[in-house]
Amino acid sequence: MERVINRRDLSFQLYDVLDVASLSAYPRFSEHDKASYEAVIDAAERLAMDKFADHAHKADENEPQYENGRVVMIPEVKEALSHYLAGGFHLAHRDESEGGMQLPLVISQAIAAIFTGANASTTAYPFLTIAAANLLSAYGSDAQKEKFLKPMLEGRFFGTMCLSEPQAGSSLADIRTKATPLPDGSYAIKGTKMWISAGDHDLAENIVHLVLAKIPGGPEGVKGISLFIVPKYQVDDEDRVGDSNDVALAGLNHKMGYRGTTNCMLNFGENDACRGYLVGVVHHGLGYMFHMMNEARIGVGLGATMMGYAGYLASLDYAKQRPQGRPVDAKDPASPPVPIIAHADVRRMLLAQKSYVEGALSLCLYCARLLDEAQQTEDADTKKRNLLLLDLLTPIAKAWPSEFCLEANKLGIQILGGYGYTRDYPLERLYRDNRLNPIHEGTNGIQSLDLLGRKVMAEKGLAFRLMMERIGDAIGEAKAYPVLEEQVAAMQGAVDLLSRVTVKLVTAAHEGKTEAFLANSHEYLLLMGHVVMAWMWLRQATVAAAKITDAVGDDRSFFAGKLMATRYFFTHELPKTGPQAALLASLDTTVLDMPNEGF
Amino acid sequence: MERVINRRDLSFQLYDVLDVASLSAYPRFSEHDKASYEAVIDAAERLAMDKFADHAHKADENEPQYENGRVVMIPEVKEALSHYLAGGFHLAHRDESEGGMQLPLVISQAIAAIFTGANASTTAYPFLTIAAANLLSAYGSDAQKEKFLKPMLEGRFFGTMCLSEPQAGSSLADIRTKATPLPDGSYAIKGTKMWISAGDHDLAENIVHLVLAKIPGGPEGVKGISLFIVPKYQVDDEDRVGDSNDVALAGLNHKMGYRGTTNCMLNFGENDACRGYLVGVVHHGLGYMFHMMNEARIGVGLGATMMGYAGYLASLDYAKQRPQGRPVDAKDPASPPVPIIAHADVRRMLLAQKSYVEGALSLCLYCARLLDEAQQTEDADTKKRNLLLLDLLTPIAKAWPSEFCLEANKLGIQILGGYGYTRDYPLERLYRDNRLNPIHEGTNGIQSLDLLGRKVMAEKGLAFRLMMERIGDAIGEAKAYPVLEEQVAAMQGAVDLLSRVTVKLVTAAHEGKTEAFLANSHEYLLLMGHVVMAWMWLRQATVAAAKITDAVGDDRSFFAGKLMATRYFFTHELPKTGPQAALLASLDTTVLDMPNEGF
Incomplete structure (x- = not known):
């Protein structure tokens, strides 16, 4: 590459x-x-x-x-x-x-x-x-910062997050790892954690596991979860790394992709000698972990984006260089072959990739920008609005890139044909790596429940309305450019569609039709995802439309490409929201009505 | 499994x-x-x-x-x-x-x-x-049958098809392998072939390569291609397998999946000692090869279907057995977890898989049934109609399963979550294997050009009209069952949509707008594919509707499942044709208008 x-x-x-x-x-x-x-x-x-x-x-x-x-x-x-x-x-x-x-x-x-x-x-x-x-x-x-954070910042200790267990992947309510209080204020940790990325290695002096566990006697379910620092090796009072803390590598998972990252099953306390240190107060562990999880979710979206982006560029370079075939209307077999970028279907696959990966990058950076402003502003209202919007966008920033930038990698392989299917080119590896992203840090199904069941409903829809305001602002700015007339109209239509569907669904929720409300949540995630992505493209197109008039050379081509990718997204992708909205608005219960024995 | x-x-x-x-x-x-x-x-x-x-x-x-x-x-x-x-x-x-x-x-x-x-x-x-x-x-x-076919039927010789070359994957007009006539009536073969599945191995006494090559002095492009039998080892006049025929394994391709099948680069005639034997007459090789290719294309579709099918069943078994989480409206954390098949989003992924793989199987078997009748009937008109319809359906039978049964494998992985991403379960292998199917035996892009540019246009649209007649028959039969009322209406709507779009496109072709006509051919393939699949489901649903009234027990569940999968396809999948049709009917040229420098 x-x-x-x-x-x-x-x-x-x-x-x-x-x-x-x-x-x-x-x-x-x-x-x-x-x-x-x-x-x-x-x-x-x-x-x-x-x-x-x-x-x-x-x-x-x-x-x-x-x-x-x-x-x-x-x-x-x-x-x-x-x-x-x-x-x-x-x-x-x-x-x-x-x-x-x-x-x-x-x-x-x-x-x-x-x-x-x-x-x-x-x-x-x-x-x-x-x-x-x-x-x-x-x-x-x-004290914990001095002992564990400082060496992490120094690059001497590495860290992990340990949530899942073999019997409880997505269902944290059912974790069984126990933390039993010891007289010195620490806890005896005992249990098995699964799917721990970077869970073991020799890359650092120590590994600081952040472990979810239950203190016996606490509440059932997620309300009884606490968070613990569990180092791989003990750290003594002089901050020296010492003996094993009884965290054993039970095995490595052998994955389709992302193979360079160890993914481990870890046994904590096999010999009853594993010490953990409570973070914050008891039974609040999940909330703390979600601090890390939300960050990790946007990280997953960004990672998915970049696997797609790297694949897009690799397939673009290939398409420009590989001569093969002739234009559909010029079939003289004696004429020289053209680079495959000349073929309409290859161009479609390049434009689709571009619209996915540059759109996804735009969203991930937008989210980071929201957080920057939230953290720096002294205006409490701005801070609150930014954080609410970020909360709403997080499941989309995680899930949308992991679906569509995976699709981008699939298209990248297709452009290379047989070569794309070989391990001599990076496309198939990126595709395999990217397939993890719809799964980890909360599957996309879970993201869709989080989006519709929680984030859209939160504070009586305030976050949703904030997003609509921002999209409205973008539409207002785009209106200044006649070249964007069609996109402005389409964006307005998409916003109206999403609003109507959302009202319909929220009404069903308020009427107690919980199952029907959430039956097609994944479709809702895709729908809102495409609307958000159209918004991201409209923002880019507005800047490009403003700048292209005075631009020359490569700059002009660049802005023209942005405008054309926007057009592609609005003509080839955004219309997919029509059937999605119709399905959602009908409160279709096909997936619920299917008898188990009918599969 | x-x-x-x-x-x-x-x-x-x-x-x-x-x-x-x-x-x-x-x-x-x-x-x-x-x-x-x-x-x-x-x-x-x-x-x-x-x-x-x-x-x-x-x-x-x-x-x-x-x-x-x-x-x-x-x-x-x-x-x-x-x-x-x-x-x-x-x-x-x-x-x-x-x-x-x-x-x-x-x-x-x-x-x-x-x-x-x-x-x-x-x-x-x-x-x-x-x-x-x-x-x-x-x-x-x-003589060729005695020498080469007989031992193939006996299981002693294996065979291959050698079309592609390193510089010409999909573009057979540009192959360079040469066949020079020799005095004894055989040909000296010289050239390099690429992507030859089963191109070398020790599984048989001999390998019979069917090789496309050009006789010097012949016409340019595909009209100058002839077909040759090129055995790996020479076969003497007493049909004994002897010395090497100068076919050298230059290397194995290392693929993402389908790893058990050797995929080879083969050098023919490195030492000018490779003999080939002309099949049929000179310059007609491509036509002969398409006999094999059409069969292979439906074989690819069937293979894709079965990778999807095996993955569907594996994820179904997992979903029935794996307890995790609780219903969305019953969140008592002390209640036992339910099997994940109870979750709406898992059910969606199972229904989608079922609708893809059982629908695809239905199409592949339908194609085989067409050919059976064509081969056995003594009625020339029936034979012709069946073969025309088969010609039209072949690109769909190749491409649709390779797109959607790959998608099925993606969903199967998702149901298993982290486990699905490991090599301990068959899902990720099936997904990797299946990724080949949109590429080989003519990429799906090529299938889409074949469908719209050739098959739909052939004999003034006769094949297309035949298909419409058959769909009309299916609608007529389905009308007898009130339970299928919605599907009948939707099928009729889809047929009308496809007809209108096809007329629009064919008109553009007749007006000489070749580029615009074919610019979105892949979208057309997806559109017709979904209409064909809806037809396949309507046929199944009609039988199920007829039989369910008297059915009991497992039979009843089975028919109910068929009806529900039909409903799923008609509510969740078929509506996707709406935006596809709109795009096609608009003769959108976004993919053509994008400047190369804009990527």
Whole structure:
């Protein structure tokens, strides 16, 4: 792979669409400007291509092995991470006082995007660590921060999140891992955790597991879940890493893709010698974990986006270079073959990919931008509105890219034909890696229940109305450009459609028709996802329409491409919402009415 | 895997929907009846599960290796094939005089389906041989049949089809392999062939390659292509297998899936010692090859169907057994978890799979039934009509299952969650295997051009009108059942939609707007595919509606399931044709208008 992102597009999204430069008005970012952002993105891209992309294929072909209770993996992973840590990229968003770069989240997400596109598997180790560190920053005690967070920030300890168990994948109410209070205030942890990404390795001095467990005697279900720090190795009072904390690697899962990231079954307390340290107060663990989960969900969406993006660019390069066939209306067999980018169906597959991956990137960066503003603003109302909107968009930012950027990879393979199906090209690996994203950090089915059953209903639909306001603003801005006339009308139509359907569904919910209300929640997720994506494209198109008149050369082509991708999304994709809305509005119960024995 | 097909469904499709028993009225099948069909299907299923399904995982994890110019693979493949050949399954459709079972094609396809579902990779070796043998039966000389076909029927020689070359995957006009006439009437073959499935192995005494090549001085493009028999080893005048025929294995392609089937680059005539034998007359090679290709295309559709089918059943079994979560309206955390089949979104994914795989199977068997009748009837008009309809349906039978049964596998993985993503369950393998099907034997993009550009246009739309007549018949029969009222109306609507769009497109073609006519051909393929699939479901629903009134127990559940899957397809899938039709009717040229530099 020669590149995993179009830097021209990234600049457009960051500075032209999201006006990231204006964040410098906040004191925290006052020392930064576009030049400093670009410098760190340049450095990230160099490192990502030199030390991460280089072993993505090798790591896939040589997955980590379980040998004598330890994990053995190719050395390139540790080397890449040493450069990453030395460059301070794991501290991109951290305060300067902590040794960080004090960058806006939207920039640190752009950096994360580049590393993920280059090699998602290797990147997973520090990314999980960053998320765990963020959780400890928010909820850990000072002593816990000193003991566990500090070495994570120093790059000496890595982190994980341990939620699932073999009998309880998505259903956290049913976890069985026990935390029994000990006289010294710590807890004895006992149980088995499953699907733990980066759950074991020798990449760091220690691994800080953040573990959900139940204290005996607590409430049933999710209300009885507490959160614990459980290090792989004990850390003594002088902060020295010592003996095993009785966390045993029971086995590695052998996956279709994402093979470079260990995925583990871990046994805690097989010898009754596993100590955990309560984070915050008892029985509030799930809430703390969702701090990490929400971040992780947008991370999943961004990862899915970048696998799609890298695949799009690889298939684009191929399509420009590969000569094959002739135009449909010029069949002289003696004429030379044309590059396959000339064929309509190849162009369709490229445009579809472009509309998916650049649209998805736009949404993920928009979410980061919302959080930046929420964190920096001193206006309580702005903060609340941003966080509410972010809450609403999170399931979409997780699920939509994981569906459609996977589809992008499928199209990328198709463009390469037989070559795309071989392991000599990155497409099939990206497709396999990407297939994880609809599953982990809450399946897309769960995202759809979260979206419709919780987020849309929250505060009497306030978040939904906020989104509609913002889309209304975008429509208002787009109206200034006659070239966008059709898209403006279509966007308005889509908004009306979504509103009507939502009212219908919410009414059903209020009438107590819970099952019918949620029966087609996944369809609702797809519907709102497409409306949100149309909004993201309309925002981009508005900027492109404004800039194209004075643009020349490559810039002009770039803006023309943005306008055409918008047109593609509005003509080929957005109309799919029609049947979705009709199905939802009919409160169709086919899936409920099917008898089990009829399958 | 415990099963790869629901035998109750297969019986329903064969005997109730397709009335295969009535084929016994033809002299060729007069000795057969339902009991004899079922006996051979039973035997096939036993062998498929015992000797094919057993090593599907192992073959995937241990792909064939290239060692010292030879292919080394796990021994289970050869053992399975020896049982298969001993059972005479490769001769299922052949005359008794040839040692065959003289079964209708629809039954031999059902048998093929079971083997493919159990292990597509191992099955590919005999299936390619059967297709090559069929071609030689049709076009080989008597001497060629004696020398090459006979040992293929005996199971001693295997076969391949060699079309693609490294520089010409889909574009056969550009193949470069040369066939130079020699004084003895044979040809010197020289060139490189790519993507040759089963192109090399030690499973048989010899491999009969059917090779497309150009005789120097012939016409440019596809009109200069001839077909040659090129054995791996020379066969002397006493039909003894002798020395190498200068066909060298240049390398194995390492694929995402379908790993058990060798896929080869072959060098013919590196030492100028490769002999080929012309099949039929010069420059007619492509026509002969399409005899094999059309058969192979429906075979691809059937294979895709069965990968989807096997995955559907595996995810169904899992969904019935795996307890997790609680109903959306009963959230007492102390209540026991329910099997995940109780969750609406899991039911959606099961119904979608069922509607895809059982619908696709219905189409593939329908195509085989058309060919049976065409081959047996003495009525020239019936024969012609059947063959025309088969021609029209072939690109759909290839492409639709390869799109939607791949989607079925994606949904199957999702039902299993993390487990589905591991190599401990068959879902991810089926998904990887199935990803080949939209690519090989003509990409789906090529299928869409074949459908709209050729098949729909052929004989002034006669095939299209024939299909519409048949759908009209199905609507007429369905009207007898009030329970199908909604589906009848929807089917009529879909037919009208497809007709209007087709007229619009054909008009554009006649006006010389070739590019716009074909710009969205893939969308047309999807549109007609869904209409055809709705037709297939309506046919099934009509039988189910007729039979359910008197049915009890499992039978009743089965018919109820068929009616519900029909309802699912008509409510959740068929409406997708609305936006597709609108796009096509608008002659949208977005994909053409995008400037290359805009990507």
